[in-house]
Amino acid sequence: MSMTSLQLNAGPSPWGSPYWKKLPTEELARYDPQAPKEKYFIDNLELLVDDMETARCKGSLKLPDSPDLVKVVVKTDFFAKALRTSAYVHEADMYELHLSSLQGLSIPYCYGLFQHKDKDDKVSSFLVLEDCGDLIDDVSSLPNSFKLKALDALYEIHCAGYIHGDLSLNNITIKDGQPFFIDLETAEPHKCEMKERIVVGEERRNIECDEIDLCCMMLEIWADSKVKVEGLLVFQRAQCAPSEREHRFLTLSSRPS
Ligand SMILES: [Zn+2]
Structure with a gap:
């Protein structure tokens, strides 16, 4: 592994979404190239909302340095017709750069933006955030x-x-x-x-x-x-x-x- 990565392990989709099966199974690369080289897993990913632009899922994140599981929300445009890569980068920068000291206070803690590149080099985004209720x-x-x-x-x-x-x-x-x-x-x-x-x-x-x-x-x-x-x-x-x-x-x- 030469980068920080995320692996998704989908649980059963509560709504039986036909798109669900297409979730990427390979490791996703973290957007921030400065991030330490670590490997994250999300287990039991379940689809909450899929409005065709943004799908929201909940799951349990396993961090590399802790035995505990963290409840997270994953926001993605993976199923959307139009990908919004730059909007996701902007949002990740808001959490991790501009408003980083407010994470866990006024805004969720951000565990990172992970990206998936398909065979046509289209980048879809997976933003992993603290589950804030x-x-x-x-x-x-x-x-x-x-x-x-x-x-x-x-x-x-x-x-x-x-x-x-x-x-x-x-x-x-x-x-x-x-x-x-x-x-x-x-x-x-x-x-x-x-x-x-x-x-x-x-x-x-x-x-x-x-x-x-x-x-x-x-x-x-x-x-x-x-x-x-x-x-x-x-x-x-x-x-x-x-x-x-x-x-x-x-x-x-x-x-x-
Ligand atoms: Zn104001």
């Missing part, structure tokens, strides 16, 4: 504290100099009560101008950042979007200081009545 299915049942944690997580991405770029409820997951933003294919550079603090249940107003405003609407943080008021919680803006990002700068406090 489930999508939100009912915003109105979310506690206010979670909504503010999600704002905090998004704000950290902004403070690191990027917007998500394609924000929707399909791109936020919950794992153990913590929010994660996924799908960074369209993340773009951004200088956040937000200088406000946001209270769950307040009237919508100009906060100088379109994406955080959108997030406040999506999560029904603004008053006109059916806010459940259960003791108001405050999103307290702290200094936007990427170098000190280890500090989680969300302060939750009950508003004095």
